[in-house]
Amino acid sequence: xxxxxxxxxxxxxxxxxxxxxxxxxxxxxxxxxxxxxxxxxxxxxxxxxxxxxxxxxxxxxxxxxxxxxxxxxxxxxxxxxxxxxxxxxxxxxxxxxxxxxxxxxxxxxxxxxxxxxxxxxxxxxxxxxxxxxxxxxxxxxxxxxxxxxxxxxxxxxxxxxxxxxxxxxxxxxxxxxxxxxxxxxxxxxxxxxxxxxxxxxxxxxxxxxxxxxxxxxxxxxxxxxxxxxxxxxxxxxxxxxxxxxxxxxxxxxxxxxxxxxxxxxxxxxxxxxxxxxxxxxxxxxx
Amino acid sequence: xxxxxxxxxxxxxxxxxxxxxxxxxxxxxxxxxxxxxxxxxxxxxxxxxxxxxxxxxxxxxxxxxxxxxxxxxxxxxxxxxxxxxxxxxxxxxxxxxxxxxxxxxxxxxxxxxxxxxxxxxxxxxxxxxxxxxxxxxxxxxxxxxxxxxxxxxxxxxxxxxxxxxxxxxxxxxxxxxxxxxxxxxxxxxxxxxxxxxxxxxxxxxxxxxxxxxxxxxxxxxxxxxxxxxxxxxxxxxxxxxxxxxxxxxxxxxxxxxxxxxxxxxxxxxxxxxxxxxxxxxxx
Numbered sequence: 001x002x003x004x005x006x007x008x009x010x011x012x013x014x015x016x017x018x019x020x021x022x023x024x025x026x027x028x029x030x031x032x033x034x035x036x037x038x039x040x041x042x043x044x045x046x047x048x049x050x051x052x053x054x055x056x057x058x059x060x061x062x063x064x065x066x067x068x069x070x071x072x073x074x075x076x077x078x079x080x081x082x083x084x085x086x087x088x089x090x091x092x093x094x095x096x097x098x099x100x101x102x103x104x105x106x107x108x109x110x111x112x113x114x115x116x117x118x119x120x121x122x123x124x125x126x127x128x129x130x131x132x133x134x135x136x137x138x139x140x141x142x143x144x145x146x147x148x149x150x151x152x153x154x155x156x157x158x159x160x161x162x163x164x165x166x167x168x169x170x171x172x173x174x175x176x177x178x179x180x181x182x183x184x185x186x187x188x189x190x191x192x193x194x195x196x197x198x199x200x201x202x203x204x205x206x207x208x209x210x211x212x213x214x215x216x217x218x219x220x221x222x223x224x225x226x227x228x229x230x231x232x233x234x235x236x237x238x239x240x241x242x243x244x245x246x247x248x249x250x251x252x253x254x255x256x257x258x259x260x261x262x263x264x265x266x267x268x269x270x271x272x273x274x275x276x277x278x279x280x281x282x283x284x285x286x
Numbered sequence: 287x288x289x290x291x292x293x294x295x296x297x298x299x300x301x302x303x304x305x306x307x308x309x310x311x312x313x314x315x316x317x318x319x320x321x322x323x324x325x326x327x328x329x330x331x332x333x334x335x336x337x338x339x340x341x342x343x344x345x346x347x348x349x350x351x352x353x354x355x356x357x358x359x360x361x362x363x364x365x366x367x368x369x370x371x372x373x374x375x376x377x378x379x380x381x382x383x384x385x386x387x388x389x390x391x392x393x394x395x396x397x398x399x400x401x402x403x404x405x406x407x408x409x410x411x412x413x414x415x416x417x418x419x420x421x422x423x424x425x426x427x428x429x430x431x432x433x434x435x436x437x438x439x440x441x442x443x444x445x446x447x448x449x450x451x452x453x454x455x456x457x458x459x460x461x462x463x464x465x466x467x468x469x470x471x472x473x474x475x476x477x478x479x480x481x482x483x484x485x486x487x488x489x490x491x492x493x494x495x496x497x498x499x500x501x502x503x504x505x506x507x508x509x510x511x512x513x514x515x516x517x518x519x520x521x522x523x524x525x526x527x528x529x530x531x532x533x534x535x536x537x538x539x540x541x542x543x544x545x546x547x548x549x550x551x552x553x554x555x556x557x558x559x560x561x562x563x564x565x566x567x568x569x
Contacts, residue, residue, distance in 0.1 A: 041402075107302040114294065262398075266390030
């Protein structure tokens with residue numbers, strides 16, 4: 001290749017042992033720094049959430065877990081509206097998961113197994129959604145939702161969140177079904193299964209883990225969405241919408257408790273699907 | 287298997303097409319119509335109101351500045367993460383999991399996390415105090431410190447949004463065959479040359495989709511700004527939210543929505559053009 005590369009390689013081999021170990025050291029300190037960059041802020045907000053009212057005004061702070069207890073967090077949970085908005089968030093996320101899998105998985109199966117006129121246009125429609133800031137579509141939907149009685153309901157929020165999750169679900173399930181060998185399905189037909197039987201007895205069990213991972217992602221998408229949920233609800237707020245509206249009136253430690261409450265479930269879910277993360281994004285970013 | 291019953295695939299995609307038609311295409315058209323009409327007749331009055339609003343220029347500038355600062359930093363950190371993690375064997379899974387945690391964190395929660403660090407009696411000021419940099423609590427998030435507020439929002443956005451870029455880039459790196467790297471090594475290419483001449487061109491599709499996704503999301507920035515700075519730092523989506531909820535003026539809110547969509551579409555087209563992926567050069 002070029003001269004520079006060769007000379008730098010020559011320099012590298014001049015003193016291999018110390019060079020390798022110092023590079024190793026550099027690599028691991030970089031990795032450790034980036035891990036701390038992710039984890040330390042979460043730790044600090046947890047301290048804030050568990051430190052209560054007094055904790056906020058301790059000065060200067062040490063960053064050590066002193067004077068913390070679960071009590072402030074439990075008090076936060078007992079605040080009017082918190083539990084309800086938590087349940088609303090769960091409900092909206094549940095609707096999002098159900099709808100995006102029920103509507104998205106069949107489309108993914110069609111994309112994976114059939115060639116049909118209009119396949120490319122359908123893929124274009126799905127990809128088009130990605131170029132749009134979808135949550136903003138909640139603005140005009142306010143009027144239609146009021147007319148349909150869906151305004152300020154969990155179902156309404158679930159519907160708009162499904163618009164966010166469905167394209168993702170269709171693309172990812174396509175990849176998952178492509179990973180199930182067609183021969184297995186055809187063998188089932190030969191042995192007398194109907195198409196539907198073959199799907200549920202052969203394909204579905206093999207595709208299930210991937211579909212569960214997709215469902216978890218749909219859940220996280222809905223759980224974290226702020227804008228559409230805030231625009232479309234007044235009384236039946238989701239947790240994000242509730243926190244956003246009470247933000248300016250609530251004291252600091254309540255805000256931190258809210259932040260922690262938003263973070264915990266999604267961290268658990270991401271942990272549950274960690275094996276599928278990269279496979280899924282490999283598929284959906286094609 | 288497709289000959290005898292050609293309607294099957296259409297039956298399978300039909301529900302999602304109907305759904306997206308009703309809740310994506312229809313509201314899209316509605317938004318555009320709301321923005322460019324008044325009392326049922328075409329009019330640019332809403333656009334005019336938006337443009338002459340006192341916060342308009344500031345929100346455009348803030349949103350663009352944030353995007354321009356945040357997206358490249360996220361790509362750079364994600365590339366660094368991807369190349370680092372490719373070099374290690376044991377512990378790889380755990381480290382990747384830690385780095386993907388912010389993927390599950392909403393922008394509102396990210397704003398609240400950084401609020402706990404950057405508020406007046408927070409950890410950042412405590413650190414500066416113990417280092418002797420400041421003698422009393424400094425405020426970073428008020429309207430009097432716009433630069434500090436901007437940096438705070440950018441840091442929170444970088445903290446939260448890098449994970450998704452990292453996942454896309456690592457997924458892309460996983461698809462680069464080892465042979466390419468080995469061949470380059472045999473021919474004497476150093477790590478830097480290998481990165482610029484081999485790795486980067488091969489992960490162009492991943493880079494492209496990461497850039498599109500992140501840029502569209504960056505123009506949608508809202509809750510993180512609201513959590514950290516309240517209304518001290520106007521951004522486009524925040525203005526749309528205020529026009530809709532506070533002023534109850536759906537038309538001007540729609541005008542903002544159309545503006546954000548046009549910017550997002552334009553950015554997507556620019557990326558598609560700039561990163562034209564040549565299928566023959568893919569692994």
